[in-house]
Amino acid sequence: MKKVILSAMAVFALSFANAQEEESFGFSEGGFFVEGNIGFGSTNEKNSETKTSSFNFNPKVGYFISEDLAVGLDLGFGSNKAEVAGTDVSKNSVVGFGGFARYYFLDLGKRFKTYGEFGVGYATSNDKMAEVKTNTLGVGAGLGINYFVTENLAINFGLADILSYSSSKTDIDGDEGSNEFSFGLGEFNNFFGTTAQFGLTYKF
8 A cells, every 4th residue: 555655656746747847838839828018217307396296007819820020009098297396297197008029039047038029009198287188090010028936927027118109199280290110228119108117927
């Protein structure tokens, strides 16, 4: 009986070890993922008595047309606020939507997967203090990284935009709009603020 129990334990241990070795961290063709990212930030300039704060939430859904390439849709909701000497000078809320293509190009070990992402989006911001609405159409290319906690669940970090272009126009009479082009690592890849985005990615 003792030998039977020991044999069963050995088989169980071997099976568990094999299962651990066969764990697959990453994505596959025909798979889906859902993702929810949150970004927030604040500044406090004592010399000018200026405080700013921002928050954004960016859910996404993607489909892998190949093992490394996914396409999908995303939504965005955000807000930002500025005050000077304790008095509010700006309050904005933002709602947007867009599409993206994401390409995974580098594995840093089994669990770290880095990607480049190109996105197109449209957003509407509402300045409640000035009673002005601004519509923005933009494109951008950024970087990101996933760290797989389990086979299906990963932590996501959205890195800075490398390249972006946006065109904005307010609802003020006579406004001809404005265009902005940027290159570098100063802006983050969302329309809802300049803070990094952290979130969770779940694959199916």
